[in-house]
Amino acid sequence: MYFASLLLAPVLAAASSNIPYEQYILAPKSRDLTPASVYSVNGSVTGARTLTQSSGSGATFHGVSSVTYDFGKNVAGLVSLDVGSSSSSSAFLGITFSESNLYISDQASDATADAGLDAPLWFNVGKGAGKYTPDEKYLRGAFRYLTIVSNTTATVPVKSLRVNFLAAPDQDLRAYTGYFHSDDELVNKIWYAGAYTNQLCTINPRHGNSLVHLGSISSGDDIQLPETNTWWNNYTITNGTSTITDGAKRDRLVWPGDMSIALESIAVSTGDLYSVRTALEALFVLQKANGQLPYAGKPFVDIVSYTYHLHSLIGATYLYRFSGDKDWLSSYWSQYKRGVEWALSSVDDTGLANVTSSADWLRFGMGGHNIEANAILYFVLQDAQTLAAELNDKTALTDWSTTATKLKLVANQKLWDSSSGLYFDNETTTMHPQDGNAWAIKANLTQSTAQAIQISNALKARWGKYGAPAPEAGKTVSPFISGFELQAHYLANKPNSALDLIRLQWGFMLNDPRMTQSTFIEGYSTDGSLHYAPYTNDPRVSHAHGWSTGPTYALTAYTAGIQLTGAGGSSWIIAPQPGNLTFVDAGFETVQGKFSTFYHGSGKGVGKFAFVTPPNTTGDFVLAGAKGSLVSEGGERVKLVNGKASGLKGGSWKLRSE
Numbered sequence: 001m002y003f004a005s006l007l008l009a010p011v012l013a014a015a016s017s018n019i020p021y022e023q024y025i026l027a028p029k030s031r032d033l034t035p036a037s038v039y040s041v042n043g044s045v046t047g048a049r050t051l052t053q054s055s056g057s058g059a060t061f062h063g064v065s066s067v068t069y070d071f072g073k074n075v076a077g078l079v080s081l082d083v084g085s086s087s088s089s090s091a092f093l094g095i096t097f098s099e100s101n102l103y104i105s106d107q108a109s110d111a112t113a114d115a116g117l118d119a120p121l122w123f124n125v126g127k128g129a130g131k132y133t134p135d136e137k138y139l140r141g142a143f144r145y146l147t148i149v150s151n152t153t154a155t156v157p158v159k160s161l162r163v164n165f166l167a168a169p170d171q172d173l174r175a176y177t178g179y180f181h182s183d184d185e186l187v188n189k190i191w192y193a194g195a196y197t198n199q200l201c202t203i204n205p206r207h208g209n210s211l212v213h214l215g216s217i218s219s220g221d222d223i224q225l226p227e228t229n230t231w232w233n234n235y236t237i238t239n240g241t242s243t244i245t246d247g248a249k250r251d252r253l254v255w256p257g258d259m260s261i262a263l264e265s266i267a268v269s270t271g272d273l274y275s276v277r278t279a280l281e282a283l284f285v286l287q288k289a290n291g292q293l294p295y296a297g298k299p300f301v302d303i304v305s306y307t308y309h310l311h312s313l314i315g316a317t318y319l320y321r322f323s324g325d326k327d328w329l330s331s332y333w334s335q336y337k338r339g340v341e342w343a344l345s346s347v348d349d350t351g352l353a354n355v356t357s358s359a360d361w362l363r364f365g366m367g368g369h370n371i372e373a374n375a376i377l378y379f380v381l382q383d384a385q386t387l388a389a390e391l392n393d394k395t396a397l398t399d400w401s402t403t404a405t406k407l408k409l410v411a412n413q414k415l416w417d418s419s420s421g422l423y424f425d426n427e428t429t430t431m432h433p434q435d436g437n438a439w440a441i442k443a444n445l446t447q448s449t450a451q452a453i454q455i456s457n458a459l460k461a462r463w464g465k466y467g468a469p470a471p472e473a474g475k476t477v478s479p480f481i482s483g484f485e486l487q488a489h490y491l492a493n494k495p496n497s498a499l500d501l502i503r504l505q506w507g508f509m510l511n512d513p514r515m516t517q518s519t520f521i522e523g524y525s526t527d528g529s530l531h532y533a534p535y536t537n538d539p540r541v542s543h544a545h546g547w548s549t550g551p552t553y554a555l556t557a558y559t560a561g562i563q564l565t566g567a568g569g570s571s572w573i574i575a576p577q578p579g580n581l582t583f584v585d586a587g588f589e590t591v592q593g594k595f596s597t598f599y600h601g602s603g604k605g606v607g608k609f610a611f612v613t614p615p616n617t618t619g620d621f622v623l624a625g626a627k628g629s630l631v632s633e634g635g636e637r638v639k640l641v642n643g644k645a646s647g648l649k650g651g652s653w654k655l656r657s658e
C-alpha cells in the first residue's frame with residue numbers, strides 16, 4: 001500500500017502533460033492494475049468477468065476450478081486478492097503467471113530456471129475474509145496472463161484482483177522525453193514496444209533475482225509437474241532506487257552486453273539515465289585489480305567474458321554521451337583506462353586480440369582471433385581516444401591509436417572473405433557470423449563504404465521468413481545481434497534494408513499470437529518456434545528483454561537522424577535516412593535541451609524538412625538528395641553542398657529548396 005500511494009502522484013501528473021503521440025505509449029496510466037479480459041474459464045466460476053472491472057461485484061469459484069485473466073499486454077508487479085468468506089477453512093487459491101499464452105497452466109507459472117516450471121503462489125484463503133498479498137519477493141517481473149486456481153471443493157468468493165505495477169519504480173510511467181512517429185503504423189508500434197520493454201526491465205534494485213537454482217538445477221534435469229521450482233526476487237543487485245536489468249521475468253540482473261542496446265533506446269524514449277548509471281556502477285565495483293570487468297552483476301557467478309568486459313566500457317561512453325556528466329566520467333576514468341589495458345593485454349603479435357574466454361551472448365565458438373571481439377575492441381579504442389582527448393589525458397593515446405590502426409589492417413587481411421562479402425568468424429572457419437559482420441560496420445573496421453554495402457547486402461540475402469539468422473548461435477534469430485545489424489544497414493546507407501528488417505523481424509515479434517504484443521522476446525528459432533537454442537527449457541525464455549529493443553534507438557538516430565556527437569548533445573549530427581517512409585516526426589531531450597526532426601517526403605525527393613537542436617550547441621547536417629539552403633529561425637541562411645552543411649548553431653532550422 002505504501003508503494004501505491006507513493007507512486008500514484010507522478011502518474012496523475014503525467015496525465016495532464018502534453019506528450020507527443022502519447023496514445024502509443026504502452027506503460028499503464030495507473031500502477032493499480034486490473035486485468036483487461038477473461039482469457040479462459042475451467043470448471044464452475046460465476047462472475048469471472050467482474051474482476052476485470054475496478055469495482056465489480058466479484059467472482060465465485062465453486063469447487064476445483066480456474067480462471068485465466070489477460071492483462072492485454074505484458075505487465076509486472078505484486079498481485080493481491082480481496083477474498084470473501086470461503087465455505088471451508090481448508091480453501092486455497094493459487095496464482096500462476098505466464099508471459100506467452102503457450103505456458104498458461106493451472107499448475108505452474110512459466111519458468112525462471114534452466115529446467116521445470118515455477119511454483120504457483122498459494123494463499124490459504126479459508127483462514128478468513130480479507131486481502132491476500134504475498135511478500136514483495138514474490139512480485140512477478142513479467143506476465144501477460146494470470147490464472148487464479150481453486151484446488152478444493154470449497155466455494156470461494158473473490159471480490160477483487162489487483163496488481164501493483166512495480167516496474168520502472170522511479171519513473172513517471174508515461175512522461176516519455178522522446179517520441180517517434182511515421183507513416184508506417186507497424187514501425188511506430190515497434191518503437192513504443194521497445195521503449196516499454198525497457199521500462200519492464202527497469203526495477204527496484206532490491207527486486208533482483210536471487211538465482212535460487214543457479215548451479216543446482218541444470219538444463220539436463222527432468223522436472224515434471226506437480227514438482228515446481230521456488231523463485232524469489234529479493235537480491236539487491238545495485239545501489240540506488242532503480243536499475244536496468246537484462247530481462248523483466250529473468251534474469252533480473254545487470255548484464256553489460258544487453259545494455260549496449262538497451263541504454264541508447266532508453267536515452268531516446270524515457271530518458272531514465274539514472275537506472276543506467278546505477279547498473280554501470282555495480283559493474284565497475286566488481287572490477288578486478290588487473291582491470292577485468294565482470295560478465296554480469298551480482299549475484300551471478302564470476303566468469304571472464306572478453307566481449308562483455310568491453311560492453312561495460314561502451315556503457316560508460318554511451319552514458320557520458322547522453323548525460324554529459326563529465327564529473328561522473330572523470331571519477332571512473334582510471335577504472336576505464338585499466339579496463340582498456342586489460343582488453344589490450346589479449347592483443348598478440350599478429351595485432352589481433354586472441355580471445356581465450358568462451359563467454360559471450362551465448363553464441364558458440366567465441367575464441368581465437370574472433371571478428372566480433374576484435375570489432376568491438378576496435379570500437380572501444382575509438383571511443384577511448386575520444387574520451388582521452390576530452391579529459392585531456394594523452395598518456396595512452398598513441399598506443400591506442402597505433403594498436404587500433406594495426407588491428408583494422410590485420411583483421412581485414414586475415415578475416416575478410418571477399419568472395420562472400422562477409423568476414424569469417426576466425427581464421428580456422430568458413431562460417432560468417434552475424435555479430436562480427438554487423439559490428440565490423442558499426443565499428444568502422446570496414447575499409448570503405450563499398451565494403452560496408454557488400455556486408456549489408458550479404459547479411460540481407462540470408463534473411464529467413466522470421467528474420468536475420470545468427471549462425472554463430474545455431475538455428476537462432478537473435479534480436480540482440482539484429483539490433484546491431486540494423487545500425488549496420490543504416491551505416492552502409494541502406495535505410496530500406498533496416499526498415500525491412502524491422503518490419504520482418506520485430507513485426508513478427510510484436511504480432512505473433514504467442515508473443516505479448518507489447519514487449520520483445522530475447523531470442524527464438526529460425527523456423528519461427530519459440531525455442532532459443534542456448535536454452536533447453538522453452539518456458540524460461542524471456543518475453544521482455546532490453547537487448548531486443550534496437551529499433552527504438554535506430555529509428556530515432558538514423559531514420560529521424562538525430563545523433564549526439566558531443567557530451568550531452570553539445571554537438572550533434574542531423575542525418576535523416578527516411579528510406580521509403582514519407583513522414584517522420586521524432587525527438588528527445590538531454591540536459592542541453594530538446595532535439596527533434598520533421599520530414600515530409602514529396603512524391604520524388606526530400607520535400608519538407610525541419611529540425612530543432614538546443615541553443616549553445618553546434619552540429620552538422622546531411623540529407624542525401626537535399627538541395628537548397630537551411631534557414632534558421634533568426635533568418636540565417638546556409639547553403640547546402642552535396643546535401644551537407646557543417647558548423648551550424650543550435651536552434652530551429654528549415655530546409656528551403658531552390
Ligand SMILES: *[C@@H]1O[C@H](CO)[C@@H](O)[C@H](O)[C@H]1NC(C)=O
Pocket residue numbers: 042043064065066105106
Ligand atoms: C481444467 O481442470 C481440470 C480439472 O482440474 C484439469 O485436469 C485441466 O488440466 C484444466 N484445464 C486447464 C486448461 O487448465
Ligand SMILES: *[C@@H]1O[C@H](CO)[C@@H](O)[C@H](O)[C@H]1NC(C)=O
Pocket residue numbers: 092122151152153
Ligand atoms: C491446495 O493447495 C495447497 C497449497 O499447495 C495445498 O496445501 C492443499 O493441500 C491443496 N488442496 C488440495 C485439496 O489439493
Ligand SMILES: *[C@@H]1O[C@H](CO)[C@@H](O)[C@H](O)[C@H]1NC(C)=O
Pocket residue numbers: 137210232234235236
Ligand atoms: C530471499 O528470500 C528467501 C526466502 O525467504 C530467503 O531464504 C533468502 O535468504 C532471501 N535472500 C536474500 C538475498 O535476502
Ligand SMILES: *[C@@H]1O[C@H](CO)[C@@H](O)[C@H](O)[C@H]1NC(C)=O
Pocket residue numbers: 237238239281282285
Ligand atoms: C554501493 O555504494 C557503496 C558506498 O559507496 C559502495 O561501497 C558499494 O560498493 C556500492 N555497491 C554497488 C553494488 O554499487
Ligand SMILES: *[C@@H]1O[C@H](CO)[C@@H](O)[C@H](O)[C@H]1NC(C)=O
Pocket residue numbers: 364365366367368425426427428429431472
Ligand atoms: C572459430 O570459429 C568456429 C565457428 O564459430 C568455431 O567453431 C571455433 O570454435 C572457433 N575457434 C575458436 C578458437 O574459438
Ligand SMILES: *[C@@H]1O[C@H](CO)[C@@H](O)[C@H](O)[C@H]1NC(C)=O
Pocket residue numbers: 348354355356368369
Ligand atoms: C590463443 O591463445 C591460446 C592460449 O594461449 C593458444 O592456445 C591459441 O593457439 C591462441 N590462438 C591463436 C589464434 O593464436
Ligand SMILES: *[C@@H]1O[C@H](CO)[C@@H](O)[C@H](O)[C@H]1NC(C)=O
Pocket residue numbers: 444446447448
Ligand atoms: C572509417 O574508416 C575510414 C578508413 O578506412 C576513414 O576514412 C573514415 O573516416 C572512418 N570513418 C569514421 C566515421 O571514422
Ligand SMILES: *[C@@H]1O[C@H](CO)[C@@H](O)[C@H](O)[C@H]1NC(C)=O
Pocket residue numbers: 500580581582
Ligand atoms: C516500403 O517498403 C515496404 C517493403 O520493403 C513496403 O511494404 C511498403 O509499402 C513501402 N512503403 C512505402 C510508403 O512505399
Ligand SMILES: *[C@@H]1O[C@H](CO)[C@@H](O)[C@H](O)[C@H]1NC(C)=O
Pocket residue numbers: 615616
Ligand atoms: C549559453 O552559454 C552561455 C555561456 O556558457 C550561458 O551563459 C548561457 O546561459 C547559455 N544559454 C543557454 C540557453 O543555455
